[in-house]
Amino acid sequence: MEEQTDEKLMAEVAKGDLDLLKVLFERHHVHVFNFLLKMSKDKMLSEDITQDVFYKVMKYRTSYNNGKFVSWIFTIARNSLKSHYTRSAEKHQDLDTVIHFEHDEIEEKNEEHTHLHKALSKLETADRELLILNRFQEIKYAELAEIMGSTPGAIKTRVSRALKKLKTIYFENI
Template sequence: MQRVEEPTDEKIMHKVKDGQLSELTTLFERYHIPLYNFFLKLTIDKSTSEDLTQTLFYRILRFRHTFNHANGSFKPWMYQMARNIHADYCKQKMRISEVVKSTNSDTEEVPLEEGGVEEQDFEKLQAALLELGPIDRELIVLSRYEGLKYAEIAQIKNMSLSAVKVQIHRAMKELRALYFKQL
């Protein structure tokens, strides 16, 4: 029996670029969960992560004409767009935060549910991840959680491969220290 190979992301994106918009469904099915998880690890908010994921696919559709396979593969192009969306979200959140501070409104803290040892470890890791600076956190999320190769991260961040390796090494070392400081 002959096996049918699935089309590459790049081939699908070229179809989308050529006006076959329904082909974006395939890319959505492949990437909506990893992208949701990417945003969730950066924002720690399920609703916001859903919104940012939806916004990303809207932007992929809107800016499909900018995709150029000669400049790299689809995945780094998509994650660069995701980074931009997250940056826009952070800027907007800071503006809202300034408005809230100026009106002296207090926010209500929602207590975390208690769970088993594994959930506590996950919470400690999340807390340590949140203590990292945004650049280090993003590097760890892209490399460890999203599985991007260092070369892809270098392309996304417009950095040299060696600089990415050094920064990720330092970020992991700091994350390890922050995590074990909580124990």
């Protein structure tokens, strides 16, 4: 049996075949969780929001418009994380402060990896988000453009600039 694309599976889920949502969950929950973890540095929060993302996929399945599934799900993940921090901001918390990397909370296997993550954490949230989606989650420029509401050319430029900033931060502390 030929493996169905995410888009075909989601189209069937949108029509009411909720059993296929399990396949999409199995394919994508780790990627969504990893993105959220790299953005928030909070494992429990990332687990909760990952569950919320898939709940929203099910709840809003009829709003899926046959676009790229990965773009759609990461848009939901971004918006869910932003909503969490917006609610938290009402409790006098700042997004960049909450997302700030705390070295002691994460066990890294080697010093370079730790240094890279430390440098990544010093970037502005928007730059960090772009690099995580593009370099760690391997989302292409066209899909990123859809997620960010921009054009592929603009996203490519923003990623390039974010990489330059990351390189500067990374090498200034070596």
